[in-house]
Amino acid sequence: MSQITQSITKFIARPSEIPSDVELHNRRLLYIEILFAGVLGGVITFNATFAVRLGATKEHIALLNSIPALVAALFSIPTALFVQRRVNRERWIFRSLFALRLGYGLLAAVPLLFGATQTAAVAVVIWIILLNIPTIFFQNGFQALLAELVPSERRAMVFSMRTAIWSAVVVVTSILAGQWLDWIAFPLNFMILYGFGFLVAMGSNWLVGNLIIPPRKTTMIALSKKGQSAPAALPTERARLTTPVARLLFNTGIYQSGLWLSNGLFAVFYIEILHASNGWIGLNLAVGSFGVVLGNFLWARLLRRRSMTWGLKRAILFTWFFPIGVAVFPYFDTILILNLLVNLGHPGVELCTISLMMKVGSDETRTVYMSWYNTVIQISAFVAPLVGVWIAQRYGIQVAFLIASLLRIIGATLFYVRPVVESSGG
Numbered sequence: 001m002s003q004i005t006q007s008i009t010k011f012i013a014r015p016s017e018i019p020s021d022v023e024l025h026n027r028r029l030l031y032i033e034i035l036f037a038g039v040l041g042g043v044i045t046f047n048a049t050f051a052v053r054l055g056a057t058k059e060h061i062a063l064l065n066s067i068p069a070l071v072a073a074l075f076s077i078p079t080a081l082f083v084q085r086r087v088n089r090e091r092w093i094f095r096s097l098f099a100l101r102l103g104y105g106l107l108a109a110v111p112l113l114f115g116a117t118q119t120a121a122v123a124v125v126i127w128i129i130l131l132n133i134p135t136i137f138f139q140n141g142f143q144a145l146l147a148e149l150v151p152s153e154r155r156a157m158v159f160s161m162r163t164a165i166w167s168a169v170v171v172v173t174s175i176l177a178g179q180w181l182d183w184i185a186f187p188l189n190f191m192i193l194y195g196f197g198f199l200v201a202m203g204s205n206w207l208v209g210n211l212i213i214p215p216r217k218t219t220m221i222a223l224s225k226k227g228q229s230a231p232a233a234l235p236t237e238r239a240r241l242t243t244p245v246a247r248l249l250f251n252t253g254i255y256q257s258g259l260w261l262s263n264g265l266f267a268v269f270y271i272e273i274l275h276a277s278n279g280w281i282g283l284n285l286a287v288g289s290f291g292v293v294l295g296n297f298l299w300a301r302l303l304r305r306r307s308m309t310w311g312l313k314r315a316i317l318f319t320w321f322f323p324i325g326v327a328v329f330p331y332f333d334t335i336l337i338l339n340l341l342v343n344l345g346h347p348g349v350e351l352c353t354i355s356l357m358m359k360v361g362s363d364e365t366r367t368v369y370m371s372w373y374n375t376v377i378q379i380s381a382f383v384a385p386l387v388g389v390w391i392a393q394r395y396g397i398q399v400a401f402l403i404a405s406l407l408r409i410i411g412a413t414l415f416y417v418r419p420v421v422e423s424s425g426g
Helices: 002-013 022-044 047-054 058-084 089-114 118-130 132-149 152-183 188-208 243-273 278-302 308-318 321-328 332-359 366-395 397-417
Strands: 219-225 228-234
Touching: 022 089, 022 132, 022 152, 022 188, 047 058, 047 118, 047 243, 058 089, 058 118, 058 132, 058 243, 058 366, 089 118, 089 132, 089 188, 118 132, 132 152, 132 332, 132 366, 152 188, 152 278, 152 332, 243 278, 243 321, 243 332, 243 366, 243 397, 278 308, 278 332, 308 332, 308 397, 321 332, 321 397, 332 366, 366 397
Parallel strands: none
Antiparallel strands: 219 228
16 A cells, blocks of 8 residues: 555655656556546445435335346447447546546535435436436446556456455445445435535546557548648457357356346445444445455466466455345344355455456457457346346345346356366457
8 A cells, every 4th residue: 555655745745747668658557547436436325315205215226226237238338339429438438437537526416306205216317317317438448448557467456456446445435435324414415425425536537648559559540621730440350259258247247147146235235124224324334345456466476377268267256255145144244244255256256257258359450359258247237236126026026136136146156167268368
């Protein structure tokens, strides 16, 4: 952490200087901006809690998880193709990031418009669904852009460090936000919280805008219009559904279904069945984020001399027990311990799968490959929560948790019986 602190000091002291090492400059900004982004990240972990406090039902929470995923699944690939063909794709990426964060800031105005009613809860759900539009523009493009900013040999370290910083900030934000929400009357507490998160996140936007983007390794074709250059970028190669790509997408789809099936039910289970306070919910979020911090340092160290395939097969063994543990041992202290342990494994799975997807393509095709990966995840995120709610209503939430664990086990097993051969690509 001393290295990060030193980088922050140097950057703040000399913001106008660009180091001769462009990669170092970009890494410095990527580490610092995630500090600001993590504050809003901690705030929006209370999205479901906000909706439930306003009167949202289990069906509303399911829609809050599933409909944005449907929109992303439908438009992820088309928007990725659009962004990939823009020479000035950074403009689209960065402006969509601003629109996304502004949208979360505007959530603070919902109680002013509709009061603390179920109508407000529906408005929150609809608004978050609409925020998925700028999200899909940003996500695919920025993931591909990161692969260009960070060499393949440094990605595991840089990605894990960014996630660790993000999670550490979310830990602090979740704890403080949980206490804040219990201290200030509803809905003023949430209104101030979302407004604060938006303002802090603007620091991240400013830093991201100062990244030095390398020239693209694509064929550039300039189209002339009224004597002015209107550049467009066309890839010289196409993304192909190879065997490793197909296996990674299929295995990930099954595994992610196990994650999303139970995801929207935890908030309902904690509030309606366990009668948890906002303070405990904030503590639970913080404990999970602290586990992510530890997990990122753990897997970054383990993957220094080992392949992503090796890491994926092992990390994925640690993520199946949380839903079944909550179902069988529904006690506050036990849930906190289980949440810490499961989040030691999640960073390894995410780091390895994203790194494997980034290796299957070049700069010209990576945006499309990442859109395929995100589309599979979003399809799971759309279907699984709806199935989870149906199971919870018919058989109980605990049964839904058991089925979620089973799907995670099946997904993990597929990575053993249908292994993904690691590519040597960029």
